[in-house]
Amino acid sequence: MACRLAGSSFLLVGQQRRSIQNHKLSPLTCPGTFNLKWEDIFRGRNNQKRCLISLRQSRVVQAVAVPIAPSPADRREHRKQLSERYGFQQIGEPLPDNVTLKDIIETLPKKVFEIDDVKAWKSVLISAISYALGLFMIAKAPWYLLPLAWAWTGTAVTGFFVIGHDCAHKSFSKNKLVEDIIGTLAFLPLIYPYEPWRFKHDRHHAKTNMLQEDTAWHPVVKEEFDSSPVLRKAIIYGYGPFRPWMSIAHWLIWHFDLKKFRPSEVHRVKISLACVFAFMAVGWPLIIYKTGIIGWINFWLMPWLGYHFWMSTFTMVHHTAPHIPFKDSDEWNAAQAQLNGTVHCDYPKWIEILCHNINVHIPHHISSRIPSYNLQAAHQSLQENWGKYLNEATWNWRLMKTILTMCHVYNKEQNYIAFDEIAAEESQPIKFLKKVMPDYA
Incomplete structure (x- = not known):
């Protein structure tokens, strides 16, 4: 026995x-x-x-x-098995509790924090040229090539977002007024209010992967999932097949409601909202006047949807995986959340160029003051000094399938429970994704 x-x-x-x-x-x-x-x-x-x-x-x-x-060998083998199952190149070891964020920052070369105006304006030039090229392709492409033109233009306009992102983190220019102006202008084609986004994004960095408090992406909790049959269905679709565009809902919910901001922030929020509404009031009618409704769809709406695909995809890949926990504030550890709880993901080179290396994301969370053009050097330093703790992947179908079909209702013991495990009859969209999405890394 x-x-x-x-x-x-x-x-x-x-x-x-x-x-x-x-x-x-x-x-x-x-x-x-x-x-x-x-x-x-x-x-x-x-x-x-x-x-x-x-x-x-x-x-x-x-x-x-x-x-x-x-044993350490067993743990390594287990992480290797999880990496293959989830679509990662490496799942990092847990970071020791006594390591602080300051410890990690002190290992980075000082030069990665330096602002270089030439490199900063070079990124603006790259985005402006690639966006203009995209609009030209949309104007000249036959109908069957329009999806390619939309994909290029949507990726190019994502570069504008990254420029505004650097401005919000004060890593674009030494002149803060220039940063606010460039950041506001860069966000306008996306109908994104710069200051509201900046305030919310700063809280994401301060509370990365903190349950409820992280403002970038909330995992679904059981109470929310069970609160209403209608909401449950919306959540299943939103965190399933529509997840690559969920940033649209985030954009609407978080950035236009003055009640979500502190009294000291409201004045700057109103200025940004006025700029966005002015762009819509002037830009949209001008596009329609010149090209018609179809032109508005081709030149603005489809690239905008392409941008939101990248915005959603980048965010969920950076911070969502079955092995990465969200924690309550009393258990949260800054170094673990930023180094262990953030994912580095390699994308095709043309995407990295147009999006200014935003997917070299771990050093950006170690210190948001690192300019986008220095992220590669910072990541190399992290690999040399902290490599065994890093979560790294190359964008692939298995990685996306893992997120879309497994990372659903948050559970502190298991991290995530899939929708089809707790609501099988209502989770047909998830079962469909499991059948049709490729399973290779």
């Missing part, structure tokens, strides 16, 4: 109280799980003497589980 133990040993409590940690354990195929034979439990001091126990006896034997940590 054998007793299965999962990563634990037993201490017997009773007349023959003793530790059995030194007895032989037969490993099973699962790391940290063992077979413990009953005859190994009760050995007398005389090796020739054995104590036979009748299972029918009424004496109660109490056992206390004492955790045994798996």
Whole structure:
């Protein structure tokens, strides 16, 4: 007769109280799980003497589980298996509790924090030229090539967002007035109010992967999922097949409601909203006047949807994975959230160029003051000094399938529970994605 133990040993409590940690354990195929034979439990001091126990006896034997940590080799193998399953190149080791964000920042070269005006304005030039080229392609492309032109233009206009993103983090220029002006102008084609976004985004960096407080992306909680059948259906679609455009809902909910901002922020928020509404009032009618409604769809709406695809995809890949936890504020650790809780993801080179390396994201979370053109050098330094703790991936179908079909309702013990595990009859969109999405990395 054998007793299965999962990563634990037993201490017997009773007349023959003793530790059995030194007895032989037969490993099973699962790391940290063992077979413990009953005859190994009760050995007398005389090796020739054995104590036979009748299972029918009424004496109660109490056992206390004492955790045994798996070996480093087992942990490495487990992370390797998870990497292959989820579509990662590497799943990092847990960062020790005593490491602080300051410790990590101090290992970065000082030059990665330096602002270079030439490089900053070069990024503006790249975005302006690539966006203009995209508009030219839309104007000249036959209908069957329009999706390619929209994809290029949407990616190019995402570069404007990254420029505004640098301005909001005060890493674009040494002149703060220039940053505010460029940031506001860069966001206008996206109908994004610069100051509201800046205020909310700063809180995302301050509370990355903090349950409820992170303003970039909230995991679904069970109470919310069960609150209403209509809301549940919307959540299933929103965090399933429509997730690559969920930033549209985030844009609407978080950036236009004055009640969501502190009194000291409202004045600047109003200025940004006025700029956005002025652009809509002048720009949209001008586009329609020159090209008609179809032109407005071709030249503005479709590239805008392309931008939101990247905005949503970048955000969820950077911060969503089955092994990355969200934590309550009393358990949250800044260094662990920024280094261990952020994902580096390599995209095709043309995307990296047009989007100014925004996907080199771990150093950006270690310090948001690092300009986008220095992120590659900063990441190389992190790999040299903290490489075993990094989560790294190359954008692939399995990675996207993992996020869209597994990372749903948040649970503190399991991190995530998929919709189809708790609401199978209503989760047809998730089952559909599991069937149709490719499963290769």
